[in-house]
Amino acid sequence: MITTFSDKAIIEAIGAGGQERQKAIAFIYRDKALKNQIVAFVKNHNGNHEDGVDVFHEGIIAFDKNIRRGSYKGEGKLKGYLYSTCRFIWLNKLKRNKKIVYTEEEAQLDQVLHENPESLSLAEEQKDLLRKLLGQLDTKCGKILELWKLSYSMDEIAQQVGLKDGSIARRQKYNCYQKLLQIVDKAPNLKNILK
Numbered sequence: 001m002i003t004t005f006s007d008k009a010i011i012e013a014i015g016a017g018g019q020e021r022q023k024a025i026a027f028i029y030r031d032k033a034l035k036n037q038i039v040a041f042v043k044n045h046n047g048n049h050e051d052g053v054d055v056f057h058e059g060i061i062a063f064d065k066n067i068r069r070g071s072y073k074g075e076g077k078l079k080g081y082l083y084s085t086c087r088f089i090w091l092n093k094l095k096r097n098k099k100i101v102y103t104e105e106e107a108q109l110d111q112v113l114h115e116n117p118e119s120l121s122l123a124e125e126q127k128d129l130l131r132k133l134l135g136q137l138d139t140k141c142g143k144i145l146e147l148w149k150l151s152y153s154m155d156e157i158a159q160q161v162g163l164k165d166g167s168i169a170r171r172q173k174y175n176c177y178q179k180l181l182q183i184v185d186k187a188p189n190l191k192n193i194l195k
Helices: 007-016 018-029 032-043 049-068 078-096 104-115 124-135 139-149 154-161 166-185 188-194
Strands: none
Touching: 007 018, 007 049, 007 078, 018 049, 018 166, 032 049, 032 078, 049 078, 049 154, 049 166, 124 139, 124 166, 139 154, 139 166, 154 166
């Protein structure tokens, strides 16, 4: 069993789908140094530890999607790309919540993100398909993923679906997302529509 992945191996595994993809994503999730770096960035920019962990998870999901759709061009290291993705996600959340005033540099980064096709919302066909996929999950999983996509905090999600706290909601979200990946992996025609 492979316990480490090079950048090239991660890209190939994610592209291959199935268990190899799940192993590569799990490998990234276990990168404590990268996770701590992202959490530190979020904490230094009006967030807390839980926000940082959420952004790390969201970044991995966006990263996975960008590799599958071919948006990642292979310039630079994957860790740097993932860190930048997480940084963009957090700065955009702050902007939506009006918690910061952007500096010139951050405004330019935000502009790049919005002009980048990777950051555009799913087309209507993709949204409909996503709703159908979520419908294949149990009700609780579907609701957790929908609320998470709408940027609810883990504590808010826990309250909405009747879980004890945000850390349990975070674990449930991860498990539900893995189930969603398995559904997509079993239907190759869905992958092309979701790209």
